[in-house]
Amino acid sequence: MKTEKKGWKEIPIAGVCWKPSTEYLTGDWKTYKPVRDPEKCKLCLLCVIFCPDGAIHWKPEENDLEFDYNFCKGCGICANECPFKAIEMKL
Amino acid sequence: MFSEWKFTIREIAEKPDLFMSGHRACAGCGPATVIRLVLKAVRGPTIVTCATGCMEVVSTIYPYTAWATPWIHTAFENVAANASGIEAAIKVLKRKGRIKQHIDVIAFAGDGGTYDIGIQALSGAVERGHDFLYVLYDNEAYMNTGIQRSGGTPHGAATTTSPAGTVIPGKPQYKKPIADIMVAHDIPYVATASPYYWKDLITKARKGLEVEGPAFLHVIAPCPRGWRYDTSKSIEISRLAVETCIFPLWESINGEYQLSAPSKTIALKPERKKPVEEYLKTQGRFRHLFTPKFKGVIEEIQRITDKRWQRLLKKCGIN
Structure with missing residues (x-):
């Protein structure tokens, strides 16, 4: 695969990183995928706090949670820490 | 001395992440959660x-960066020297009238960069009294290069340079009490924290930023690859470390020790203190301790944990 690379004149001085990591999707690392049961979920938001990847977003205007599978690495911390057992890891 | 900053879980969840998604830490990384939570405590412009x-390797793989703050990478040994340089530059720019607002400085380092390699730069920076917050995310070995033992590795843990075998039961030495060393430098704020007690962690990070002068925050950060456990257990293990008193939570303000709420409950109700086996059996790095050959090592770990816990209670004035 051929990719366009920048020449030495275009790259920033001292090799400063110039792209946000949100352009790099880590979602394809996962085997298991967290699935939330909205019936059991009490919106305690502990999963938002504990997620190492910041892949669970709290949407205050909709009063709901959203899992961002583009970044979720499938570690299962959210399912393990959920006090209501509302998250299940599925293949 | 400290502002009465109160927050709810919703406010924290609404705050944008300054350590963004898309970093390439392993699944279930404890330090990544710690850094996300510490950066939720910032009060304004921060370097x-x-x-x-x-955390340096996974967050800035060229050309991507996971940091939404100005960020400077430095070598293993001199993060504290770098932070003092930043703080001194801000002070000069303020004196010359080039900048008006206050800018906070946070230094992150792992246990290798603090316990072993970085301690002389850290000791010098806090002795000079620079105003910065130093956060030690302690995953108890050099995980990034392949699990070599460090000064922060606990007694009995198997690593690639202290393998459990016929001769030694994992690391023969004990964990260095780094936070007590920092208290001995007579700095205004030292604290220990665990990501399971996230409210305590964020409050302590904010206190460290607010205090005038150097602040040191020691956070336990379980590592699924190095500690050999399932990726989903990171936060659970950080809770067990506190409940077994292997990693008690306390803070020292101007040298006065005081226990934080989770550990204070255990101090007042000793029946809630769990035996160290409950912590050890969750991790593969301690697996060999449950064989008959190394049976005495668990008792030794319990003995040293109790000794350090009693010493801490005495410092906090609890009998």
Whole structure:
């Protein structure tokens, strides 16, 4: 695969990183995928706090949670820490 | 001395992440949660500097960066020197009238960059009294290079340079009490924290930023690859470390020790203190301790944990 690379004149001085990591999707690392049961979920938001990847977003205007599978690495911390057992890891 | 900053879980969840998604830490990384939570405590413009280590490697793989703050990478040994340089530059720019607002400085380093390699730069920076917050995310070995033992590795843990075998039961030495060393430098704020007690962690990070002068925050950060456990257990293990008193939570304000709420409950109700086996059996790095050959090592770990816990209670004035 051929990719366009920048020449030495275009790259920033001292090799400063110039792209946000949100352009790099880590979602394809996962085997298991967290699935939330909205019936059991009490919106305690502990999963938002504990997620190492910041892949669970709290949407205050909709009063709901959203899992961002583009970044979720499938570690299962959210399912393990959920006090209501509302998250299940599925293949 | 400290502002009465109160927050709810919703406010924290609404605050944008300054350590963004898309970093390439392993699944279930404890330090990544710790850094996300510490950066939720910032109160304004902040400059972050990071020693070489896991969190530096995973967050800035060229050309991507996971940091939404100004960020400077530095070598393993001099993150504290770098932070003092940043703080001194801000002070000069303020004196010359080039900048008006206050800028906070946070230094992140792992246990290798703090316990072993970075301690002389850290000791010098806090002795000079620079105003910065130093956060030690302690995953108890050099995880990034392949699990070599460090000064922060606990007694009995198997690593690639202290393998459990016929001769030794994992690391023969004990964990260095780094936070007590920092208290001995007579700095205004030292604290220990665990990501399971997230409210306590964020409050302590904010206190460290607010205090005038150097602040040191020691956070336990379980590592699924190095500690050999399932990726989903990171936060659970950080809770067990506190409940077994292997990693008690306390803070020292101007040298006065006081226990934080989770550990204070255990101090007042000793029946809630769990035996160290409950913590050890969750991790593969201690698996060999449950064979008949190394049976005495668990008792030794319990003895040293109790000794350090009693010493801490005495410092906090609890009998």
